[in-house]
Amino acid sequence: MARSFWGNYSFMHAFSPSRAASGGILAIWDVDLISHNHVSVHDGFVVIEAVWVRSGLQVNFIVVYAPQGLSKKRLLWIDIYNFISNSSGECIIMGDFNEVRDESERMGSKFYMFSARVFNDFINSLNLVDVPLGGPRFTWSDKWGSKFSKLDRFLVTEGFLEFFPHLSAMVLDKNIPDRRPILLLEHRVDYGPTPFRIFHSWFDMEGFDDIVRETWATSVVDLDLTNPWVIFKKKLQFLKSKIREWNSKHWDMAASKRKNLQDLVEPIDVRLMEDEGSATLREQRVSLLKEISDLDHLAQVDLAQKAKIQWGHRRG
Structure with missing residues (x-):
């Protein structure tokens, strides 16, 4: 068995x-x-x-x-x-x-x-x-x-x-x-050296690819610059600032979304406790919990990477 x-x-x-x-x-x-x-x-x-x-x-x-x-x-x-x-x-x-x-x-x-x-x-x-x-x-x-x-x-x-x-x-x-x-x-991953800190969870978030493509294509640098490496570093700095803005807005929205999802689950649980639940209501509850679980998973991946970065800094 x-x-x-x-x-x-x-x-x-x-x-x-x-x-x-x-x-x-x-x-x-x-x-x-x-x-x-x-x-x-x-x-x-x-x-x-x-x-x-x-x-x-x-x-x-x-x-x-x-x-x-x-x-x-x-x-x-x-x-x-x-x-x-x-x-x-x-x-x-x-x-x-x-x-x-x-x-x-x-x-x-x-x-x-x-x-x-x-x-x-x-x-x-x-x-x-x-x-x-x-x-x-x-x-x-x-x-x-x-x-x-x-x-x-x-x-x-x-x-x-x-x-x-x-x-x-x-x-x-x-x-x-x-x-x-x-x-x-x-969840332990050796992320290795990177040009700037990037969280792997970003690649699973909607809109990340778009913000990178659009920012890189539209970023403006000094027209007098001729050194390709300097131009690259300037564009990279601009991209970093845009990603920070996007990431901050994303997690604010994610936190708000999680709270809204939890608020939707609570009355469903109350109705189920009062024996007023239907099969449709139970399916809705499962779907809401799946969305909450997905948000929590992304947050845990980021926490694991942050811990790895901090551990690496202490060790260094």
Whole structure:
């Protein structure tokens, strides 16, 4: 069954079986990238103690499926806390925590402040970093589209981010009834020296090709100049200034567009919660979330490149 998910034989897996109505946990990893030392199965979580082959980093992968009751969740947080406190290496905790951190992460169901406080205390006690999620706000919804929650996330130790400083996570479109998959990746690119800073996301933006062509064709330089290299540098400076103006206007428009899209999603969610949704309304919601996700993706690509540039400057 694990191989049917993975597609080849280059993997190992660990699992915790389902219990009563509660589902189980299945973790699969590429043996060429992750060399595991030990696997342990606990109540509510599975631990793979391993070495990330390419970096030599010792990592504890902790896959969680939290129970419903507060008392059981509190025991789970204690068990994970004790494991991390007594282990070496960095940690990444992932899965269904069955808990939210604040009221904004839940819609259509009651928010329990005390339960959220216990969860936040667990995160803060280990100085864990909650990796921000791009895309849709919620990772879970009931089959009627009346309740929404952010139950799934990635929590990492601060040392993990030192090795992978460009981490980002994206909530993807749903492909199973009540859950959205989340993709965690590090977008690291060596951009190398360039004549001036240019963001790769610009090539995916409408109007960028036009502003470059039109500016280059219409830029005016001193008619007394005869040196081709000087003329080229003058035209390049003019182009840079125009691109800066265009980029500033574009992101102002993008921010405004994202807010408008989110404002359109909110009333749809309210109608779905009140069981007034139709198939057309749900399709409209999916389309709006896709546009938000596309905007978030472009912003994350820029953030990754900015981090790379800053890292290069510090190193230099």
